[in-house]
Structures are given as structure tokens and as C-alpha cells.
Amino acid sequence: MFKNYDKALAIYDSLINQEYDYLIDLERAKLYFSKGDYQKSITEFERLVKEDNADFAAKLFLGDAYAQVEDYDKARDMYDSLLVNNTDTTQIALINQRMGWLPLGGMEALLGGFPAYILLNPFVSYFGDNTDFGYLTYGLSSDLGVTSFLSVGFMGSIGKLSSPYTSVDLNTWKASLYIRPFNPFLVGLSYGEQAFLSPKKSYPLYEAFIRANEEKVYHAQVTYLQQEAATMLYSALLVYPFGSLTDRLRVEMIKAEGWYITGSKYRVSGSYSYLMISDGNRGANTEVRIGKYFYPELLAGYELYSTIYARKSIFYYSPQSFLSHSLFVDWKFYKDEQFEISAGGRFGFIPESAYWLREGYVQAVYSPLENLIINARGQLGSTARETTGYSSRSYSVSVFWML
Secondary structure, rough: OOOHHHHHHHHHHHHHHOOOHHHHHHHHHHHHHHHHHHHHHHHHHHHHHHOOOOOOOHHHHHHHHHHHHHOOHHHHHHHHHHHOOOOOHHHHHHHHHHHHOOOOHHHHHHOOOOOOEEEEEEEEEEEEEOOEEEEEEEEEEEEEEOOEEEEEEEEEEEEEEOOOOOOEEEEEEEEEEEOOOOOOOEEEEEEEEEEEEEEEEEEEEEEEEEEEEOOOOOOEEEEEEEOOHHHHHHOOOOOOOOOOOOOEEEEEEEEEEEEEEEEOOOOEEEEEEEEEEOOOOOOEEEEEEEEEEEOOOOEEEEEEEEEEEEOOOOOOOOOEEEEEEEEEEEEEEEEOOOOOEEEEEEEEOOOOOOEEEEEEEEEEEEEEOEEEEEEEEEEEEEEOOOOEEEEEEEEEEEEEEEE
């Protein structure tokens, strides 16, 4: 296939001269790389990295360009810098793939570069609502990079489900396998168990996903999940089986989600979840958002959300028709070398119940060390279920420690 690099470069130059766009500038630098002019691409990528130090794609390509000119020490340093404070499994897999291509030396050659990385993630989270349902869980998860395209993970947690009438303790564990067959895809497979202590009984947990994404451009993922119903539907009446429920309900979920950022800074996102409950009921949640980055730190727009179930159940919220229209905003209003604080939420209207919904969150990220991130988030919400007001709150703290 014929590739006219010079004509493409002329087009990029013309577009940038008319109005500067970082993404176009990045594509021009990539074109020098594709053309084989690695020294020129290094100059361009170094400039982009200096101008936008947080950009993942520019740093990754800069490392690739260093590798092409056999400056392996600089390439390795660049890849190592991208692993610091990085919790994105897709990005980590890309970096480790590149690291695997570099020639090994010294002790690294002796050990074969294993493990590629170790990530420890202790966490705690709580959800509660005005029906006196509560779900507390805390535990530890870890990921281990085996090769550039393969990693494994393990998660263990202790939890408590509570209602106005009783509470139930449960232990959960999950083992995971992550495979990157080729860029930009990542496949994850998980198996685990949820063990309830009263009455004492265990249930399997299954999860699988396939993901494709490109930094600051798009993200797409399809997920399959099967687990106990109370830990997914968040209902006080599912905390302990009673009445016609002789056993705990289970839920299977298939979810498709994604987002895309256009060249004009619009962000289109959506998700669709199909739920299959073991009592024979079926449900679907749909969310569509259209927003715009008015500033790099400020995204705002419109959201449409709906929930539909085949039939109503007395044990969990299952409307046959729920629809809301909202305005949303996500604002990263503070950032320095160690702290990042953001806030946002949505405000909308539910036509069926003539109710105004409100939801807000605050999130803080603290990096006291290069390889340590502490993430804290709090959220409050108020909406309507049928003709009754419903409010909820959730809090979470997680730590990401890269070894």
C-alpha cells in the first residue's frame, strides 16, 4: 500500500497553522515515527512531553523512538516512568510489552525480568441508603506481571450486609488472569467464591471482560458478571432469605460500555446492562451521556438514564418504567505534584414521579511517593423510586502501591 508521508505531513502542518490542536500535533509526531525518521520523531515527542507531561501516548512513543535508535537506557527509563503511579491495567500491559522487547542486561538478564511488576491494592468501601440497607467491604487485591502480555491477580475481602432486621457476614475471594493478545485488546477472566457465614453457604463468582482503548481517544468494554444478588442489587430485603425466598438470589449481568472523544472536544459515552435474576426476572439499565470539555479539567453535558424490568418484585427495586433527564458535570478543580481533587454530579428530572434528582461526589487522589497512590471518594444521591423518595451515600478509600 502506497504511503505519501510528505503529503500527510503537509496537511498536518496546515491544520496546526490554522488552529493548534494537541492531538493533531501528536499524530504528526507519530507520522515521523512511521516514516522511519526516528531522530525527528524523538525531537517532536520530547517537545510534546515537555509541554504536556501527563500525556501517556507521547511518552510511550518517545520510549519506542529511543528503542529504534538503540538508546535502550533512555527507552527503559521512559517506560519505567510510565509505570510509576499507573493503575490502568491496559497501559501497564502496553508498557510491559515494550519492556519485553528491549535487550536485557546485568541482573535483569539473569532473572529474565520476572516479575514485570507487583501491584498491591488495599481497599475499604461502604454503601448505605434510607431503607437502612448497608454494605461494608474491605480487603486486599494484588496483580503480578508475569510477561509482557500476561498477568495474574488475586482479591480477598471481608464484608457485612445489613438491614433493619438483621446482618450477614461474608468472605469473598477471586483469582484473575489477564491476557493481551494484541494491541489494543485486553481480556480478563476471573473465578472466585462468596461465602456467607449465616446461614453458612458458598456461591461461585464469575467474571470475564474484553476491553479496547486508546488514551484520550476511546474506550470500549464488554463484561460478564455473575454473583450474589444483594451485593449487586443493594436491597435490604435480600440481606437474609425469607418468605418465598428459600435461598439467596443470584444475578447474571452482561454490560457493554464505552466512550469516545471527538476532535472538537465532545465526549460521547454510554452503557447498557442486561440483568438476569435467578427468580426469573429480567432487567435493563441504559445510560447515554453527551458532554463537552469546556476546559481540559471541566466536562459538562446531558444524560439520559432508564431502568426497565419485566416484572416488579417485592424483594428489590425493579420498576417497569423509569426514565430521567439530567445535566451532569465533572470538574478537576485542583492539581499539583501530589494532590488531585475533583468533584461533580448531576441534577435532573424524573417525569413519572415529577421528582428532581440530585447527586454529587468529591474525589481526592494523593501521591506521597512516586509508587504510592491513595484514592478517596464520597458520594451522596437523592432520587425517587415509584412515588417514594430514595437517598443513598457511599464512601471508599483505596491504596495503590507499585513494587
